[in-house]
Structure formats: C-alpha cells, structure tokens
Amino acid sequence: MKATIAEALRRALERVGVSDAVVELEHPAELKNGDYATGTALRYAKAAGTNPRALAEKLVAEVGPIEGVEKVEIAGPGFINFFLAKAAFAKAIDRARESEAWGKNASLDGKKVMVEYTDPNPFKEFHIGHLMSNAIGESVARLIEMSGARVVRANWQGDVGQHVAKAIWGKMQQPELSWGAAYTYGSEHYEAHKEAIDTINKQVYDHTDPAINELYERGRRESLEHFEAIYKILGTKFDFYFFEGIEGMEGPKIVREFLEKGVFAESDGAVIFPGEKYGLHTRVFLTSKGLPTYEAKELGLNRAKFEKVPDLNESIIVTASEQSDYFKVVLKAMEFVMPKVAEKTTHVAHGMMRFAEGKMSSRKGNVITGESLIEDLTEAAQARARESRAADPEGLAQSIAVAAIKYQILKQGAGKDIIFDRERALSLEGDSGPYLQYAHARAAGVMERARSEGIEAKLDPNAEATDLVRTLHRFPDALAYAAEKLEPHLLVNHLIELASAFNSWYAQVHILDGSSEAPHKLAIVDAVRATLEKGLWTLGIPAPQQM
C-alpha cells in the first residue's frame, strides 16, 4: 500500500515536471493526520515553480483516486495525508489473529546472522552491565529473526587471565565466598599479594599445579552453570560459547604470521598494531612477555566464528560503548588480517549502566549483580502476584521482574547510558514492562471469558476503524523500522502506544455486552493480544496470560 501511494506520487510529480523525485511516506505522529503522510509538496514546490499548497493540490488532482485509499487531505503548510479504506484495517486484524507471519518483514530473507552478546567472565560477577548487553543483544537477535534471517547466538567469555588468578587466590583464602566475591576479595588484596597471585596466573596457563588445576576447573564449571541459570530466567539460549582460553589462544599465531607481513610492528618488546596510521589508537596485541592481549584473542574469536558457521552473512557484536574505540582498532587490523571477516563484522555499542555517583567497577566491588537485581524486583512484585489470578504467583513475579528490568534498558536509545535508579527500577507502574504485560493479560483475560461464555470473535468489515485499530495496523512497519536501525526502543515506543490506546479503549467500551457488536470488538481484542504477545516476544519480555 505504502509503495503504491509513493509510486503514484512519483509519477504525478513527473507529470508536473519534477523528475527523479524521492517520495517519503511516514506514519504521522497523530492519527488525525492520516495513516500515511508526505511532505513531498513542501520539498519540491521550488522545483515545480510554485508554492507548497498549490503543488499539493495539483499532485492530489494528478494522482486521482487510489484503490484502498478512502480519503486524501491537504493540511498545514502542504502535507498530503492519506486515510486508508477499512479493508486495510480489517486485513491487519485478520493477519494479527491468524497469521504466524504477522509483524515479520522480508528484508533479511535467507540471510544468516551471528549475534554475540552478554559476554560475562567466568570467576567474576554477572553484573547489571551484562544484563544490559543481554537485553539489547537478545532483542536485536529477535528483531533480525523477525526480518527473515536465521540467527545464531554467541557468547564470548574470558576464562583465562589475571581475574581468574585473583578469584582462585581469593577462594583459597576464603573458601566460603562465591567465585564473584572471591574475585573481588582477590582484587582488593592484589597489591599486598601480587607475587602469589601472579604465580597462580602463570600456573593456570601452564597447568603445572594439580591443586590449582582442580580449583580452576571447578570454578569455571560452577561459574558457567551459574550463568546458565540466569540465561534461563532471561530467556536466552546460546548456540555457541567461545572462550578466550580456546578460540582466543589462536590469536597469537595470527598476530605472528602478520607481524612478518608487516601489518603489526614490534615496539618496546611488544607487538602492536600501529592504529595511528589510520587515525586510531595504537594498541598492544602481544605483550612483551609474549602473552596475547584481548586484541589478539579477538582475532582468534572472529576467525573461529566464520569457521564454525561458514555461510554467515553478517556478524554483530554487542558490547558497552567503552569498547567502541577498541573495536575500531581491532576491526581495522582485521581488514588486513581477515578482510572478508572484517567486512561482515559490525560492532553495536550500547550505553553503560551507571550510578548517579559514578562508574561501577567489579574490582572495587561496588556492583549490583544481575541476580540480586532480579531477586529484589521479584520480591517487590511478589505481593501483587499473590493477589493475582495467576496459577503460579512465584513464576509470575519473576516474569514481571524480568519485564521491568528489560523494559528499562530497552525503552531508550541503545547508545545512551542508563542512570540506574533503584526506586525507579522497582516501580511497576506507568511507562514500564509490567504495563505492557498487563495490557496483554487483560486482552487474554477477555478472550478467556469469551471462550467460557461461548462467544466467538468475528470481524465486521464495515465497522469504522478506531484509533486503536489504526495504531495496530502500524505494528509491522514499526517493527521493520526498529530492525533496520537495530534499535529495540523504536519497537518499545510503538508497543506502549498500542497498549495505551487499548487500555483507554478498554476503559470506555464494554466488550462482552451481549450486543451484535461484541464479536467484532472481540476480534479487535484478539488482534491486540496477538500483537502485544509478538511485540513482547521480540523484545525478549515474557507475556503472562494472567496477572
């Protein structure tokens, strides 16, 4: 429909003497301004040698009637607003209710995309920064799936390095500590016990001490199991787990090979990539002791990704924005070392979770762990959940907690920092994840009641399209737009509008009123229910049936 209108306008412009025009149609922010609108007349008035309003009138006359468009209006300084005929909305309701493909688009059909995200380190805490990476990464993955691509999810984890030695040392001193807490303890005492901890670090690499090996294996396993429990709550299932101690160890070979070819250079005994040549930073890839830095490991990782999945069309890495400059350097080095991999790899940066007072640091121990945040929120949701009609209040409370956290992360542009405000995070009202869940549960509740009363939904194709239905109709476009930009918050914006329109309508309209219009209203409820369910799924937020 959108394409038809745009093409008609383009042809009309040609007839009035404007060739090669770019016609952009948008959904006007306000529904009273139509279902589609364009500022084309404003843009090309000069080229057509007239004023915008006159051109708009001329274009509307030239275009004539368009099948499926009920009304065309000229408004404001010269906007042309198109109001769709009822059939378009009836079709949207039908598709929402019946088609598995509702909300999908074909922009990435047949493609295979890897998304790497979360990336917590074994032996350390899973903190709210990881929660952020997970929420954004999972939603980006699902947006890509909704665009027709096959997605493989990858997780890259640092199972070697100094943090491991600190954690093992901490555990040896204080066996009752969790691994994350043992790491913090080790960090705090590093200066005083530098030698002992550095020795452990070497022993981890060399496998020379059986006791250390045993602790290492146990810590790695327990950490990973711990993370897996969190992923289950968050709704993520990874296809590949990459490790610095495995794939990362291939990095040094690559660096040495390309050192000979002149891509890298030696400097003060270390092997560096001279990023300054390209307006970037120079960074160390191999230390003067010959150990790989994160940079070198990254090369091993990215080559491994394309070895594991050779037909990958694109590889996306989601991390915090503090790594943006680092990734520019690594990607530049990759252009020389593995050009095909570099070409298909994109770094997506998200903002950081910050306290009002400043940065969180796991070394300083002033972190809020992911699980403590989930637990606190679950606790906060507990009382309401017990009063709800849900069969499993405990499970519901956890779903609400996950929704509240993920929503707070996903509602804003991914690149921006989030100032973590505990009070606000614990609030389950207003512009929030639970608000979306509640609208969905209400719709599901009405459907359930209709079933028990034996009332069937049936769309009346002659009914007037309400604002609610006009909003619903925009869902696939909103999702496609969010997917194109890799910005989940664009979908959030639309869903909150839809939920708000539904709640407002729900307050005014008695749906199961026994009238002849009840089946039609029920069809709308069902379409809203299906759309919210699908939208929440795309955000990675659970959609409980009862609340």
Place this chain on the structure above:
RNA sequence: GCCCCUGUAGCACAAUGGAUAGUGCAGGACUCUUCUAAGGUCUUGAUGUGGGUUCGAUUCCUACCGGGGGCACCA
C-alpha cells in the same frame, strides 16, 4: 592534549529534516455494585549558548560551554 558519544520540563526518556515538541514519574483534581484500578480521565511544566545550511532544524554543519567514555603491554 587528541579521538568518540551525549546535552529536550523538578527527574527519567521519545520525536524517520516537517504539522500544536510526545510519554512516564513526581505535584494537583477526579475515577472500582460494570469484561483485571499494575488501569482510565483532566491538569502544571522543556529543546545548553552563539553562528550557519534549508521553504522548514530537537534533528545536519561549526564554535563554545557542561556530562560520559577511550587513548601501549588490563578486560
């Protein structure tokens, strides 16, 4: 010092170069004998500063001011 990101109501966030700059929280006034009040209705209040590009700038360019991040052997 250099590079990147970012400045929108008291607070937290939206706005695809367009129409009267939206939403939530907080504040004020209403609303549950009616399908779920985690809801709904009404209400107060904002584009850091100076230039520029454009028919039109929160959006693009530029300078300044404020905030965050990065800049060699950590990840």
